[in-house]
Amino acid sequence: MAINPLAPDWLSLPADANALAAGLWPATATRTASGELSIGGVTASELANTFGTPLYVIDEADARARANTLRTAFETEFARIGTTAKVYYAGKAFLTTEIARWMVADGLNIDICSGGELAVALAAGVDPAIMGFHGNNKSLAEIDEATRIGIGTIVIDSPAEVERVAAAAARHGIVQNVRLRVNSGVHAHTHEFLATAHEDQKFGITLENAPTLVAAIRSHDSLRFLGLHCHIGSQIFGADGFAESASRLLALHAELLLTGPVPELNLGGGFGIAYTSADSPTPITELAARIADIVAAECASREIPLPAIAVEPGRAIIGPAGVTLYEVGTTKPVDVGGHPRLYVSVDGGMSDNARPALYGADYSVRIASRVTEAEPVLVRVAGKHCESGDIVVDADYLPGDVTPGDLVAVAATGAYCWSLSNNYNYLGRPPVVAVTDGAARLLVRGETISDLLARDTGITPASASASETKESVR
Incomplete structure (x- = not known):
């Protein structure tokens, strides 16, 4: 398979789009027998089911x-x-x-x-x-x-x-x-x-x-x-x-x-x-x-x-000890001068990782919930914010069958992601968990909609109560 001309010069076409490149991921990051990403002995699906996504994961x-x-x-x-x-x-x-x-x-x-x-x-x-x-x-x-x-x-x-x-x-x-x-x-x-x-x-x-x-x-x-x-x-x-x-x-x-x-x-x-x-x-x-x-x-x-x-x-x-987990919401193929790019939109973005927008920082991404033999395609991982510059990963290769509902993981997010996190578009900042020896524990709880509304002095008790029924909305 040929390298996509839209890819930056530094990005190589991977022989295996499921592989975890050496030096990018926490020391305990592995694939389980079923193909899931595991960090500190805890699988991506366990983490997402327990704490939700987006989720900052730190390998203690x-x-x-x-x-x-x-x-x-x-x-x-x-x-x-x-x-x-x-x-x-x-x-x-x-x-x-x-x-x-x-x-x-x-x-x-x-x-x-x-x-x-x-x-x-x-x-x-x-x-x-x-x-x-x-x-x-x-x-x-x-x-x-x-x-x-x-x-x-x-x-x-x-x-x-x-x-x-x-x-x-x-x-x-x-x-x-x-x-x-x-x-x-x-x-x-x-x-x-x-x-x-x-x-x-x-x-x-x-x-x-x-x-x-x-x-x-x-x-x-x-x-x-x-x-x-x-x-x-x-x-x-x-x-x-x-x-x-x-x-x-x-x-x-x-x-x-x-x-x-x-x-x-x-x-x-x-x-x-x-x-x-x-x-x-x-x-x-x-x-x-x-x-x-x-x-x-x-x-x-x-x-x-x-x-x-x-x-x-x-x-x-x-930095290298941190990974951010997201769930894929939509995928959208685009044609740029006859060359394909797949936009993969996730449930976070520049509110949990502002570095790409601020500094043009590059990151790497992999599917976390499974492995697949699908051919790699050039992707751009986009956030859900109302900004064209809301890009989490500007360029990487993922298996071409990446689909809504997949969990994806972005490597090396331990430094300056949570520190720079924000509430743009009224998204709550994600929780932080530490993983070690097969167990995960909460370090910082995620923000709910009630947390965000609590600072607004114009909120009446009735409207505040109504918001509690929508805690999971992101």
């Missing part, structure tokens, strides 16, 4: 294994060169109380960037001392609460925050640890990076202005300067971007050492994962070793002590 064992692998890799490689490494889980990728507990139990710290994320971490029982607080516009209330509870680190993002954090820390009688976010001028995405001399973005300050801000931080008895922080991008393959950024940061780090201690350096996150069979992310063990070598060489060339290192991965831990 996979997520925790990735957290352990990443932490061990960075601790081992930086111990090899003579320093330490601390790993923060970037909660913005996907944060629930249970996921926060997994990360802490597996030796990670927690990175948050809003009062809401802080509240979730605290509700999970996370010690504030192992949290880092990001954000370019932390409110006075958020800063006050963070300093009051003894948060481990606040990342200063602007000149105004120096005075705000210092005042809050003094008010609560503490010395607050802070990092300063700087822009190294390195912008990385996938395997490419761009190094510039100028910055024009909302986060951080320039390298040139950093010494002035560090002096301001050090002038306050209520602040303790830990070091610099930088984040160069997301979904990064390879270490070249990190190498260039580390070189620039350590030059500034060395300059700051002349006027006071700089015990740490936070290199951020952005480690990439595979979303399609065309993606080849750098293994975490290789990435950790390469970054450690870079830091060692840069410090040696400048004859400065090795700082303690911190990194902040999120996607690399939780």
Whole structure:
């Protein structure tokens, strides 16, 4: 069978449209003897029958294994060169109380960037001392609460925050640890990076202005300067971007050492994962070793002590552990210049995965409820929202007999899908379940229509009661 000319260049025609491509799916994802997708020992039909669709499914064992692998890799490689490494889980990728507990139990710290994320971490029982607080516009209330509870680190993002954090820390009688976010001028995405001399973005300050801000931080008895922080991008393959950024940061780090201690350096996150069979992310063990070598060489060339290192991965831990299940509602063949494409519409869309619409992100899909010997056809998986751009999977191959009622699964949806979920067209956000050892448990319940109407002050008791009879409408 020939490749459909409508397919993007990176998409290969699969020999078997039922196969689960290596590296895309959670570690426990398999096909049962009857052909169903099983994750954590629980089949797709069991999950759909119990919790409904759309449904976010997280492979707990996979997520925790990735957290352990990443932490061990960075601790081992930086111990090899003579320093330490601390790993923060970037909660913005996907944060629930249970996921926060997994990360802490597996030796990670927690990175948050809003009062809401802080509240979730605290509700999970996370010690504030192992949290880092990001954000370019932390409110006075958020800063006050963070300093009051003894948060481990606040990342200063602007000149105004120096005075705000210092005042809050003094008010609560503490010395607050802070990092300063700087822009190294390195912008990385996938395997490419761009190094510039100028910055024009909302986060951080320039390298040139950093010494002035560090002096301001050090002038306050209520602040303790830990070091610099930088984040160069997301979904990064390879270490070249990190190498260039580390070189620039350590030059500034060395300059700051002349006027006071700089015990740490936070290199951020952005480690990439595979979303399609065309993606080849750098293994975490290789990435950790390469970054450690870079830091060692840069410090040696400048004859400065090795700082303690911190990194902040999120996607690399939780992304591949997540799968979203949908039910097919309609299929619609279209002809584009004499070439066929099959639109497969599902019961979710940009309300549960906004990344394709926001970023043009690509995903992979497979039928989850069965296998079939039908020839593969090029499909576009569309959502049910009233938007032409409501596309879940722009291009993949599915068996040509995909039909309404089939369950389909989209891989690698653990990061930034639930976090970005919304109520467009008044769809409730789906539930989240964790699967492990043949059992599934609810982490976050799905929203009902009553949940959505509860915030509308124009609802009368009679109309609210009527809505309860339509809970399952999506």
